Amino acid sequence: xxxxxxxxxGSRQISATDKSGIIHTTFADKYGYTTAQVYLPYYITQNAAxxxxxxxxxxxxxxxxxxxxxxxxxxxxxxxxxxxRVSIPINSPTAGTVAIIVAKNGAETIVKTSTTxxxxxxxxxxxxxxxxxxxxxxxxxxxxxxxxxxDAADFATSRGLFNGVSPTRFDANGTMSRAMLVTVLHNLExxxxxxxxxxxxxxxxxxxxxxxxxAALWAITNxxxxxxEDGTFRGDENxxxxxxxxxxxxxxxxxxxxxxxxxxxxxxxxxxxxxxxxYEAMYWAVCSGVLYTAGRDNLAPQQPVTRxxxxxxxxxxxxxxxx
Numbered sequence: 001x002x003x004x005x006x007x008x009x010g011s012r013q014i015s016a017t018d019k020s021g022i023i024h025t026t027f028a029d030k031y032g033y034t035t036a037q038v039y040l041p042y043y044i045t046q047n048a049a050x051x052x053x054x055x056x057x058x059x060x061x062x063x064x065x066x067x068x069x070x071x072x073x074x075x076x077x078x079x080x081x082x083x084x085r086v087s088i089p090i091n092s093p094t095a096g097t098v099a100i101i102v103a104k105n106g107a108e109t110i111v112k113t114s115t116t117x118x119x120x121x122x123x124x125x126x127x128x129x130x131x132x133x134x135x136x137x138x139x140x141x142x143x144x145x146x147x148x149x150x151d152a153a154d155f156a157t158s159r160g161l162f163n164g165v166s167p168t169r170f171d172a173n174g175t176m177s178r179a180m181l182v183t184v185l186h187n188l189e190x191x192x193x194x195x196x197x198x199x200x201x202x203x204x205x206x207x208x209x210x211x212x213x214x215a216a217l218w219a220i221t222n223x224x225x226x227x228x229e230d231g232t233f234r235g236d237e238n239x240x241x242x243x244x245x246x247x248x249x250x251x252x253x254x255x256x257x258x259x260x261x262x263x264x265x266x267x268x269x270x271x272x273x274x275x276x277x278x279y280e281a282m283y284w285a286v287c288s289g290v291l292y293t294a295g296r297d298n299l300a301p302q303q304p305v306t307r308x309x310x311x312x313x314x315x316x317x318x319x320x321x322x323x
Contacts (some may be wrong), residue, residue, distance in 0.1 A: 018058040019150025020044060034062055034072040035156040039085075042079045049082035054122060061091045061119070064135050071134035073102070078128055085322065087120045088133065088300055095315070096154035099123040102130040110136075112159040112188050113318050147172065149308035155318075156311040163185050174306035179212040179235030179246065182225055184314065185251060186215035194218035204233045224251045242278035242301035245291050246309070248317055249281035252290075260287035261294065265299065274301045290316045 017023050023039040036059055048055050060178055062072045074088065090097065099114040099121055101323040111131075114123045121133060137160035143153050151168050160198030162184050165171040176184075186192070194217040204227045207216050212235055220227045220233075224246050229231045239247075249255070257280065265271040265283055274282050284303060285291035292312040293299065305313075 005017055005157060014060060016058070020058075022058055024057070024059045032063060033070060036062070036072070036074045038074060038076050039197065040076065040078040045078050045080040045084050046082075048084040049080055052085075054085045054087050056087045056120075057089065059089060061089045061310070062133055063091050064093055064097055064133065066135045066137070068100070068134045068136065070106075070131070071100070071132040073130060073132050073181055078125065083124045083126045085122055085124050087117075087122050088131075089119060090116070090121050091119075092142040092156060093117070093119070093121055094135055094137055095151035096158035097121055097133065097135045098158050100132040100134060102132055108132065109190075110159055112190065113157075113322055115319055115322055122322065126206075136165060138170075139168070140164055141168045142155045143170045143172065143297060147308075149312055152308065152311035152315045155315040159188075161311075161314055162307075164303070170307070172306060174307045175238045175304045176244075176307055176310045177235060178233065178237050178239055179210070179216065180207075180224070181239045181247065181310070182219040183212050183215040184310065185224060186218055188314065189218075189317075192218060195221060204231060206235065207233045210235060219247075238304040240302050241291065241299070241305050241309070242274055242282055244305050244313065245285035245301075246278050248290060248313070249284050252317070252321065255284055255288070257284045257287065260284075263287040268298055268299045269297045270301070274299065285313075290320050292316070 005013045012028045013025065015025045021041040021044065023047070024036060025298065026034065028034045028038040031132065032281050038057060038059065040055065044055060047053065065071055078084070093116040095116060097116050099111040101109045101111060114121055123131060137154040138157045140153065143150055149172050153172070157164060162180065165174065194214045207213050216233055216235065260283065265274070265286060278301065280301065286293060286299065290313060292309045
């Protein structure tokens, strides 16, 4: 049931009740600025929470803008105690299009795990919320549509996982250090407070007072990364591809690899160069599609990972975790 009201000033209001019970009202002023109110019935959110299904909103496409202050706003009313994934129809989204939670006091938080499709954006909600949609892609002079990592760079930088090396330069071929990597992971998690593990804190003397101290202690305390036997963290040391796989495997909760039985790393010419401790993690990362492969026939496990590869891998990781 749909009701559309066209007003003399050029604005429009569309009110509708979907057959599933979702109620929504969309307002668009004469300039195209859009706001919407969506009510999700209890049984829909509970069913989605139980089955993991994505709730597809039956609302008109929301326009996509790069002006964060003028971005369309959607207010959700829902009843759930379990996170649910909601798909919002968007007009021409990009990898840099993000959902932004707006608190009652006006504070805004980018949802780092929001993902975009051909004509939609998916976001996880845990309660009633007000959400903005904006394209926060950066304009880097060394990144354009011809580069394979264009979407990944937009994804990572728009969500604040990591920035360019300058406002105009992404530096795709630059390497990623251990300090940088734990900071990216910490950013993805929403920069939680590091409950200090004093055993590690007292041993890793090269972490104290550094710009990455909180991220490193958080990652170590949660078991995502470890220090070295000599009591150092070595934040400036480059991360290799197999080390990246191990860290993300731990972060993802050691996902089962049993359903990848029809896939083998022996198809790659250099699979024997994978360190024994990293083999299972590499198996998961490659077979799941999380780790960006170094080529058609090689894994290059000992090769330092580049910023472009990290951006692509984290984009893949978010898609894997939210699927």
